[in-house]
Amino acid sequence: MEIKFYKHEPIPMELHKVKIVQQLNLLPGNQRLQKLYDSAFNTFQLHNIDIFMDMLTDSGVNAMSDNMQAAMLRADDAYAGSETFYRMARKLSDIFGINYFLPAHQGRACENILATHFVKPGKVVIMNYHFTTAKAHITRLGGRVEELVKDEGLIPRSNLPFKGDIDLEKLEACIQKETVENVAFLRLESGTNLIGGQPMSYQNMKDAVAIANKYGIPTVLDASLLQDNIYFIKTREDGMKQRSPAEILRMIADLFDIVYFSGRKFGFARGGGILVRDEKMFHAMEDYVTMFEGFLTYGGMSVKEMEALTVGFEESLNMDVISQGPQFIEYAVKQLDDYGVPVITPGGGLGAHLDAMQICSHVPQEEYPAGALTCALYLCGGIRGMERGTLSEERNADGSERFASMELVRLAFPRRVFTLSQTEYVIDRVKWVYDHRELIGGLRFTHEPKTLRFFTGRLEPTSDWPHKLLAAYQAEFGRDQ
């Protein structure tokens, strides 16, 4: 539902009310500077208590509804045969129309299981775009990924409605070049996390899957961000307006052999799982659940979270719920774009994405401009975003940097968490940082892990730029902000 206003210009409105709150803490700037040094200029290392607006991710930090909380009370705790599990599995098979379900503790655990089952050294997984953990599991096993998102998907400013679409010609050519035997599976991610939460169209998924089917290649949907993608298909794709989110979800699911998801995103709680259409394939993967995750009726999830997810899946089919994220993101993106801040357009799901390649064009890519901008935003306002650029890549085999095609700072909008005034605060601080971008300098590693280095790496600034940036900020806002 879109609320109409009398005198006020249109704004997105929260279609829920607050029932439980968590007090926020805004440290003075000097202390934030200290915390940046303590956390080695890596926002993953910050403590939540030192953060004012936590926009790191929407993973496992979405607000739960009263009905989700209520369901947690009836959780049936049993090592084997928990009724909670059967409720969850029934709900998933009702919604997706796929009968076999393997539970896992989160999305990357599903990726581990799928990679272990399908990937052998030298095999390739074709995808529209990679996600960090999906790729790490494939390469760990000696596989490779081929990313075939359409070229336009990587252009930051655009008005294309479906920038996550895969290039169908390249897909067919890639299968022929790699040969069918060498392709482990086709993985479509909807929406695409690392290029700005951009959705795929239903038509593109259908066409891509048809090509894979022609060659007998298994098809896998990463549905972690599916609720946003459903919203975009309904509002942006021709012929889809009249269809309900449940219908759209089913049309998508019907295409695929396998659907997996992170329940930290899809379902708004914490967990994950893999839906498998084929009984034989399901049994072949069962052992990995018992080995890596837990027994087959919990897979590493707490029964309380499973109950919450079961309600969360249902809520993900409600337009008033799934429109919240995209509408707030669109609002933030528009305000920033109007001001001239380079942002990924159109707004996608997941979060607003700042184009650090442009904003910090004076910082060389080997000094991690997106990482530096992320730190600047924490320093100037206590806002924690996430670097999604070269820092989030892994080095090439010869040790050289693999430069990301986009240098983004993601400001995630966990669902139903932030109000419009909090959104306005973030927009305001981003504008200030943009106007003072020349003060931002680079970063370098002091400790660089080999795998997923962005999580645990330690960095330092290449000069005393954070001090100068803070001095300018305090001259504007005072020492207590």
Ligand code: F0G
């Ligand atoms: N697939 C996608 C598209 C994701 O966005 C994520 C997680 C995963 C898989 C892995 O799921 O975290 O439950 O293991 N994205 C988080 C983020 C980490 O912050 O964007 P997980």
